[in-house]
Amino acid sequence: MKKEGANQVVLILLLVLLVLFIGLALTTHKAHFVPAPYADESTYRAAAESLAYDLDLQYTRDDLIRYSETWPPGPLGILLQAAPDDHSKLYYAKPFIYPLVGAILFRLLGENSLLLVNFLCFFLMIYLGYHFLLRRNEPLMAFLMAGGYFLLSVFFVYNFWFHPEIFTAFLVFMGLFLWLREPSVAIKDEGKPSSPGLLASLVVGERKDFLAATFLAMATFSKVINVVFIGPLLITYALKGRFWQAFKIGVVFLVLLGILFFISYLFTGNFNPYGGERKRFVTQYPFKYPNYTFDSFASVTSTAKSELIFAFEVMFRNLFYFFFGRFTGFLYYLFPGVLAIFYFMLNKNKGGAKISLLCFAFLYILITIVMIPTNYHGGGGCIGNRYFLTAYPAFFFLIGRVKEKKGLLIALGMAAVFLSPVLVNPLIASFRPGIHATKFPYTALPLELTLTESLPTNVDPSRFGIRFPGYLMYFVDYNSWVEGSGFWVKGRARAEAICKTRDKISSLLVKLSNGRAENEVELFFGGQRVKLSLKSSETKKLVLDNPLPFVFRDALYYRVKIGSLSGYIPRFGGEKDDNRFYGCHISFSIDETELAQYYAESQQWERALLYWRKELRLHPQDPFLVLNLAKSLLNSGNPLRAEEYLERLGVMLSSFYKRLEQSIAQQTDSFQGVYRIDTEATRPTFRFEAEALLHNTGNVLQVEESSGGKVANYKPGAHQLGHLVYGPFIKLPRGEYVAKFRIKIVKGKEEKGEILIDVNAIKQPRQYRLNSKLIKARELPLASEGFQEYELPFSLYRETTVEFRVEVLSPLATWVDYIDLSPNYDFVVNSLLKACANKKGEASN
Incomplete structure (x- = not known):
């Protein structure tokens, strides 16, 4: 295909994408959680509405009434910050940039204005990414690589969230795009002219670098860890001996960042939206009733409770989970980023700028897993690694000349195998963020034990931290349900869970009570595996000595798997009217009295x-x-x-x-x-x-x-x-x-x-x-x-x-x-x- 014809095809495809994205943004109704947005989502959404109607970030009773008109349960899990000297004045405890941009069209579009911001930023990354790759690739290949990089990953799902991940990622993208698109810094073309037009002359010289620093300052204000991305700019210029240029870029970055924090102070009385007296209000919040105030509730945010926990074993384990984990693995959820690294390694002329960018991107990963080892992915309601999404665009700029189309086919195959249930139905995936990982092939992948308290399946209260005497159970699939002193495993299924204790288990008493059908049950607990045959309604007990735990912080975690080969449905067996598929009932006990009783019963x-x-x-x-x-x-x-x-x-x-x-x-x-x-x-x-x-x-x-x-x-x-x-x-x-x-x-x-x-x-x-x-x-x-x-x-x-x-x-x-x-x-x-x-x-x- 001639280049002119290819350009026209690409422009048509880009136009189709733009129309599709705008249509999704404007027609998606009540994205995405039921009964209402929660935590960060409710905070950003309420802040945008307040800016649109009141031109401020103060949380008031009028804000609450307006919010409840759309979402009757109210702003569930909202994060609020009290003024330092007056707790009657409350402010939204999140950075103001994203809700400020969303507020521009909020009166016209309502909360869908936030989705529009997401989709427009997403489209601009594809569009500008296409132009970035066009310098070294044919138009169609450049479009397919740019579109595939963002569309064939979990990144796309977050367009439907009232979250700033897409917006903040766009700010990082713009900063790096403006910096790297100049031949003086980017890898030189192999005889291929740069794409002409408006983008080529957007900014030149120092203005381009200063604008890049401006975008990165906004990204850092939105999420402090993004400060690492100013590093490649400063290091690259310093290594070239251009210290004065590096100094000026640093000054522009710091000044803009300081201005943003000062604006936050003018809005809220606090420089830092994550600091001060900050609380999360889950279902009860100020002004819901006349006597409900900021001081009426003792709930604090996870930020206030966080603590630095460093151990090399945990760091290396989390690094492994980061790339290969079942719920957070970079390899599965953001595979195009892996492909970008692969293309970069194949490129003989890598260039110092991109090497420094790759190093700082990995520094971002290390900082995240070291600073928040129990929640490096962004919390229980996330799909993939939400906290890493703002760094994901950085890997895009590692891509140079793409000679083989096999990479695109592999990326398409990875998306089909791992992400098809998420990408085909992003709203359902957002509502039940862990359900896709309860099926093969995800069940064959490593389970992130360090994230036990914040796994995506934990959004279901019946799965999360179920308390039994002496231990807690975290169920990571939907093949079991709690009943009585233990839980039932679904017939013809395998249930998986994590058992958390404070003290090491020396002996574990296991009681298996079978349903009406003869059964073969396989039990795995802490490295020990047992197979049992059970007759109809038969009960067996056994003891596992010294199962192996994973020790983390002040607790011990044990992997649990139970498989039931057969089962029965009570409704069709002449019993109670229950259509669940019962396999085998399991109960664990670490109570020494019950262990003594077991040994007495078994003589x-x-x-x-x-x-x-x-x-x-x-x-x-x-x-x-x-x-x-x-x-x-x-x-x-x-x-x-x-x-x-x-x-x-x-x-x-x-x-x-x-x-x-x-x-x-x-x-x-x-x-x-x-x-x-x-x-x-x-x-x-x-x-x-x-x-x-x-x-x-x-x-x-x-x-x-x-x-x-x-x-x-x-x-x-x-x-x-x-x-x-x-x-x-x-x-x-x-x-x-x-x-x-x-x-x-x-x-x-x-x-x-x-x-x-x-x-x-x-x-x-x-x-x-x-x-x-x-x-x-x-x-x-x-x-x-x-x-x-x-x-x-x-x-x-x-x-x-x-x-x-x-x-x-x-x-x-x-x-x-x-x-x-x-x-x-x-x-x-x-x-x-x-x-x-x-x-x-x-x-x-």
Whole structure:
């Protein structure tokens, strides 16, 4: 194709891009988070609106009203800064340049003016980049390289954000473009004339360098780390002996930067928008209600909490993650930048200017990963590495003459493999920024353990920092869900997570409870791998000793992977109406009491004794520990020592019972229908009248034969299915207990109803079942036999909030009178004493 024809084709393509970008900017509705923009986005958007309507950066009640007209939840996560001497005056705590430019058309276009700024800056980088490459390449190749560099990367997605990344990257781009486009500094052409026209004569000589310094000063004000990009200009001129020119450029840069900070002071009373008294307001913010002020909330920003953490191991690990990490890898999210480095290395005539530019670009990377090693990518809501986007244009200027088209095809292939779900639907990708990385090929890539607290999947509260006793879980995909004391793994899937602890795990107790389908489960935890076969509804326990952690700051992180080969859907199995695909339920415990119990159950008495004794040294007055130590001593062949501990337990129980009675009395002081029965007995029994407990079905019925003259009543046809009784949510110390339910069931000849009685442990926001019994009408005698008592013994391994429940699963006439709660030590102690006597008798014979 002739050059003139190629130029015309390129101009048409550029025009098409411009029209497309303007159309996207003007027609995208409510980009991009639901229910509202959050944190930086809400701050920049609100600041632009304030500048457009009030010509200031002060946050006022009028600003809040205007913002809420578009986004009813309000400015979620907004960052505000108080005036130094007056906390009633609040200002937007972000640099003002981006919202100032966005404010120009805000009254006409609304918040879409910010998107228009993004897309126009994005287009100008492609357009000017094309002209930069045109000096050494054919027009079509120059266009494809410039367009591909920006379009075939995650960079494009940020056009839809109310964020300054594209705008600030444009400022860096302009500074470097103005500096490098002159033959005196850039690599000389290989006999090919520079492109003619307006751009060639935009600025010349010193004016060009001073304008470059101006753009870089604005970029530095927007993001301080961009100061590194003034370095290549100064170093290049200094190495050439042009110290006076370097000095003048430095002065222009510093003066412009100082002016910008002074303007910020005039606007807000603070020179630095990131300094002073600065807070983030998540869902509650000043002026939402008349009494809500800046000082009403204690929330501080991540900037205020940040601290420098340096270790060579962490730096090298983060450097590896920076290029190859699953959520942040430069190689996958910004591959054209890698291609630019490759082309630069192939170029024999590299030139000092571009070498210095490459060095300072890598310095940018090192500063980022050293200064913020736990968040070098820009936070949990990001796609790829948001913080690096402003430096990404620097690598573009490494590209010189491109002779092979293979690079473009490789870039297209990388985008198709890794970025197609992001680029095809950028709004969905922005709303759920980590979902693309939960599928292959991303699941085969290294997981950034140093970013555990700020992974993109953390925008989902059900995935992030789920608290279990002694550890936190961070789920990095959507193949699991938390339930009870652990989590379910989806059938025919592999779930991946990170387990965070404060102390090293010496032994980890794993409990696997299978669903209805026979299953093969593979578990990986901290470098250890186990495969298990599980039958339908089978439960297995195992212990992993000394799993390997990654130690970072003051915590330890363990990689977790669980694969479930099969599964079932309850809705189609005749159970509850639940369409989730259940595989296997997993729970972890590092509690030494539960480990001791496991070893006792598996008859590993020596290890059980080791843990019981260790716990008893910490809690010498705990009857539960004494009882279980005696059990283990007896079973290990030492009945004499077991008797000694049982005698010690007998002395301890009376004080334990008193403490228990006082605790329950305090918790139920204002609760009607709770009292102690058999007050003369040593062992207390506490009665909870059913009619006084909570319910979501049934009613209260007067019945003379009940203990309090009333019962909780369920009548088929009159009441819906649900919980006839639940509560009272009392906290019990660890120990052995028994709950006794007094229930009367009346059934007809063809009755097939069912009720479930259970004791539940509550650990907000979850609960798990301690014991239960399913009562089926068809298994009961036809004639009513009056009230029946059903006992549910249960053990608590730590202080726990419990509730008692009676749930009607299918219609069945039911009366519930009361639930009695008693500690269950006496029966167990008597049984153990008899067993000790028998053991001693066997030994004497």
